[in-house]
Amino acid sequence: MVGSVIHRVAVIGAGMAGLVCARQLADAGRRVVVFDKSGDIGGRLATRRRDGLWWNHGAPAVHVRSREFLALLESLERRGSATAIPGEAVARFVGRPDMRELLRPLVEDLDCRFGCPVALLAPGSDGWRVALHQDEAAEPAFDAVVVAIPAPQAAALLAASGLPLPDGMEAVRMSPCWTLLTAHGDRQPGLRQLGQSEAIERSTVTDLGPDGPTTCVLHAPAAWSASRLEQDADAVALALYAVLSAVCPADLPAPDYLAAHRWRYARASAPLGQDCVWLPDLGIGLAGDWCPGGDAEGACLSGRALARRILQA
Numbered sequence: 001m002v003g004s005v006i007h008r009v010a011v012i013g014a015g016m017a018g019l020v021c022a023r024q025l026a027d028a029g030r031r032v033v034v035f036d037k038s039g040d041i042g043g044r045l046a047t048r049r050r051d052g053l054w055w056n057h058g059a060p061a062v063h064v065r066s067r068e069f070l071a072l073l074e075s076l077e078r079r080g081s082a083t084a085i086p087g088e089a090v091a092r093f094v095g096r097p098d099m100r101e102l103l104r105p106l107v108e109d110l111d112c113r114f115g116c117p118v119a120l121l122a123p124g125s126d127g128w129r130v131a132l133h134q135d136e137a138a139e140p141a142f143d144a145v146v147v148a149i150p151a152p153q154a155a156a157l158l159a160a161s162g163l164p165l166p167d168g169m170e171a172v173r174m175s176p177c178w179t180l181l182t183a184h185g186d187r188q189p190g191l192r193q194l195g196q197s198e199a200i201e202r203s204t205v206t207d208l209g210p211d212g213p214t215t216c217v218l219h220a221p222a223a224w225s226a227s228r229l230e231q232d233a234d235a236v237a238l239a240l241y242a243v244l245s246a247v248c249p250a251d252l253p254a255p256d257y258l259a260a261h262r263w264r265y266a267r268a269s270a271p272l273g274q275d276c277v278w279l280p281d282l283g284i285g286l287a288g289d290w291c292p293g294g295d296a297e298g299a300c301l302s303g304r305a306l307a308r309r310i311l312q313a
Ligand SMILES: Cc1cc2nc3c(=O)[nH]c(=O)nc-3n(C[C@H](O)[C@H](O)[C@H](O)COP(=O)(O)OP(=O)(O)OC[C@H]3O[C@@H](n4cnc5c(N)ncnc54)[C@H](O)[C@@H]3O)c2cc1C
Pocket: 012, 013, 014, 015, 016, 017, 018, 035, 036, 037, 038, 041, 042, 043, 044, 045, 057, 058, 059, 060, 061, 062, 063, 116, 117, 118, 119, 148, 149, 150, 153, 157, 177, 179, 219, 263, 265, 266, 267, 287, 288, 289, 290, 294, 295, 296, 297, 299
C-alpha cells in the first residue's frame, strides 16, 4: 500500500491526538487533510455554547506531567490560547477562553473538514480513500491514514473496512461519564461549597460576569455513569440536578439551563500500553489517549509519536 515516501495523509479526528499529529506532519511538508464528524475541533476538550453562556463539559483542564507536554502548553500560552492554573501540585492548564480554544493554534493553515463522519477506509490502486458512507469513496487518495478517535470507534472503523485489529486492542477499555450542565442568571456561591455525593466526582463553576450568570458542570463517576448509560438524557439531568440541590448548602433557584451530556468513551481505564500503533504494510496508524493512557497528555504524546513514525517510514 505504501510507496517510498508518505506524502498525503488523512487524519481522522480533530481532538488532541489527531491535531498534534496533523500539525507535525504538515510542518514537515506533508499534505494533510483532517476529517471530524463534529462541527469543530477539540473532541473531548469540549465546549458547549448557548445564548452567550458556555460550559467546558469534557475535560475541565489538562494535567501536565512531562516536559514535552509542558513545552507545548507553554507555547500555546504564549499564543494566548492556554492559561496555567496557579498553585497546583500537578500543573494544570485551561483553554482560553474555553477548552476547545486550547487547540486552535494547531489548526492554522490545516485543511480541516468538519461534519465528516468517516465510515470506511477503502484501498485503491493510488492509496487509501476515506469514505463518509459505505457506498462512497471521497477524493483524494492518501498514502497513509491516521485514526485518532476513541478505541471502540477505531475498532468499529477498522472492522467496517475489513482491516484486522492491532494486537491487544480488544482489551482496551474506556469508561463513560455523564455530565450535568446548569446555568443560573446570578451568582450562586453555594455551588462552590458542595457536599459529597456518590453521584459527583467533580464540579466546575464558572462566573461569566461579576454578578453572573454562573454556569456549573458536574461530572458523575464512571460506575454511576455506566449503570445509567442507556438512560434518557433528560431523566439523567433531572436525577443529577436533584443530587446537586441536595448537596448545595444554599437553596438553588430554578436553573435557566439544564442538560446532561453522555460521554460514552470519556477516559481510558485500561489503555493499550503503547505510545501509538503504526502498521507500515498498510500505511495505517492509530493514536489517542487510549494508546499510552494518561488523558490529554497521553493523547498529545501519542499523536506526536505516530507523526514521528510516519515521517521515518
Ligand atoms: C468528562 C471528561 C473529563 C476529563 N477530564 C480530564 C482531566 O481532568 N484532565 C485531562 O488531562 N484529561 C481529561 N479528560 C480526557 C481528555 O479529554 C482526553 O484524554 C483527550 O481529549 C483525548 O483526545 P483524543 O484526541 O485522544 O480523542 P478525542 O478528543 O475523543 O478526539 C477524537 C475526535 O474524533 C472524532 N471522531 C470520532 N469518530 C469519528 C469518525 N468516525 N469520523 C470522524 N471523526 C470522528 C470526534 O468527533 C473527536 O473530535 C476528560 C475527558 C472527559 C470526557
